Amino acid sequence: MMHINLFLMGCGHHRAAWRHPQSAVEQLGDIRYYERLAQTAERGKLDAVFFADSNSAGNVSDGSWFYLEPLTAMAAMSRATEKIGFISTVSSTFYTPFHAARLVASLDHISGGRIGWNVVTSMFDVEARNHGYESMPGHAERYRRADEFVQAVLGLWDSWADDALRFDRQGHYADPAKVRPINHQGEFFRVDGPLNVPRPVQGHPVLFQAGASEPGRELAARCAEAIYAVAYDLPAAQSYYRDIKQRVKAGGREVYVPILPGLVTYVAPTEAEAKAKQRELDELLPVDASLRQLAMFIGQDCSSWDLDAPVPTLPPLEEFSGPQGRYSTILRIIETEQPTLRQLLGRLAAGGGHCTMVGTPRQIADKMEHWFRNEGADGFNLMPPSLPGGIEDFIEQVVPVLQGRGLFRTEYQGRTLREHLGLARPDHR
């Protein structure tokens, strides 16, 4: 069976989604908007709602992405639903391990075992400068820190045995022999423990990771229980998928680690309608700002190019001296999709390097199945270009096709996120 998450992002993953006349942009501070989205995803029997996070305000002029803080929002959303899981990104660079372990453990109790934690190291100096640093620690240091952070958090979750709570009215509330300090002392953290929250319902809330770099892949292989991947097309997905599965095995972990690439979908009963949906959002993009951004990505002025003509040929990757990742994505989009300039701006504005599928429910289900059956994905992290419409379209049109093919659950079999994902509950160490 596939796993499918809703990656929830403001008015949707298309940067112009909030500009649509019918967007819910006025409701981004209203918790009921998020509760309804979670209920919609639960109606579609999705595994979980996934949150990114950032520790800076970003571009407030054009940004509708962050508003409510994910952990507090998830507490409320979990109470408006019964089965679906919730995964929050929490940076290992800014919280102490004790705070992170405690907040996430508390959420796991509140939700009855439906929480996942997506570990990230954070990247930007503007975030660092909100938390006392002058700039971000270097890449290698951030990953060493993340590694130690995860170990400390897992240790804290295990500082209470599953049967520590006794409720013995003539004796112990908890058995003190089963609640132990962890006395962690490492390169970055000192945490004595024990945690002040009993062991989470799931033992450990599910640990997600999204490592693409070498140390990121190593961290993922060592400790991730599920992975959010970025893959532009099936070959890229397969290459990542096989690499991670191989690293997990090589590290001696005999476990299933589902890999879920991000997926942007425009779905409608006909292909023409699906393309029209995409075009409608693309046309909402402020052209000047998008062109300025593209100029930065490709290192040349493009303000005089024709918006509705094909993008001119760009120099090959080896002749480009700026950041390679984004540039190579742009080259691939041009090569495989032959987009007009406006279409390219739209693709970059909606999940950039992620796979985008535009078409009928059957066309999209076909592609998803193809990835699923060919070592490209164990499921997907859905990135609807607009919300709530994008997720409603998907669960009403695509989910039934997947269910009809036996590729997706028609009912939840378990009650915890771990059960949805087919992951064993970790023993107490």
Added chain:
Amino acid sequence: MMHINLFLMGCGHHRAAWRHPQSAVEQLGDIRYYERLAQTAERGKLDAVFFADSNSAGNVSDGSWFYLEPLTAMAAMSRATEKIGFISTVSSTFYTPFHAARLVASLDHISGGRIGWNVVTSMFDVEARNHGYESMPGHAERYRRADEFVQAVLGLWDSWADDALRFDRQGHYADPAKVRPINHQGEFFRVDGPLNVPRPVQGHPVLFQAGASEPGRELAARCAEAIYAVAYDLPAAQSYYRDIKQRVKAGGREVYVPILPGLVTYVAPTEAEAKAKQRELDELLPVDASLRQLAMFIGQDCSSWDLDAPVPTLPPLEEFSGPQGRYSTILRIIETEQPTLRQLLGRLAAGGGHCTMVGTPRQIADKMEHWFRNEGADGFNLMPPSLPGGIEDFIEQVVPVLQGRGLFRTEYQGRTLREHLGLARPDHR
């Protein structure tokens, strides 16, 4: 009008409350228990639910106090209620100002403006050692830090103007001129800002403080909007009340700062029944452990004393070399209440130095009114010895008497905690 909060603590503020056969101790990890308590308090038209907090597990053998983390629990509880406020203790020693400002601001949006923040500096080395310190910073440093922390948090809440959000689909999501960095750089913190949450519904969530020491009182006078006080009897309450009101005025703040002493109540239709309730809880205390604790407090062995005889005379305060605060409370309890040894253990087990009222609804309302009319209190932070019974008794029996006298609201007049407390919404600075 009086202000009344429910100070929510596990199975109640009496340390043996969880041992009662009918206690809800098995439900302490179940968010529905807390939601129902909040609904009960809201039925009684209380101003808010108040949470203490700790960053260590404490005595897990006899401790039923902390389980869920307050901020995540409050998010859920706010969604199960409509009007009542929620105040959480958040330590200024362990979070960064950005995290604290963000979590509390997010909760203020989620709850529609019903959040308060009780600033504490934390005290214990076991807490410090969960967050990277070897031991707690000294008292003076903690207060300097708290002062700077509060300023940084207020600055972050004001980093968005009230009218920053534009939702202008052809233009700005937010007006960048109205979202400003704070560029805070002080002795302890660097925070550039702006926050990634728009200005809270209340402008600033209500700032509570509970300073008893000299720097604590100074901090309270400088920035607290409401105060949780500890007062054993009316003279002590009056002395604190007048001191704080005078300091607030001397500092140039022309504002109403409600002062709410903690209040432990045992209420029943007859005085005898009320006393029986108290006795019932006191008898659940494990005697040996309580006697060991008392021996520590008074610096002498009391294991051979008669539990049901009056407490022997203790040496006067000036002859006692241990910690003075607790010892002087014990002397005052002995002097004013002539308790048996068992009664003294019970008093110390339920809100120690706080005022305790035992009696009929009318007797308790009389005393509360007397404090209220005589500069002892602007209201109370109720510390029910057992939950949920203690708060149900209070709102069913005492609240109607107070309402009948015009001392307490019969319906909420506003929708925010600030409105309940009669506090103005702070202008954007």
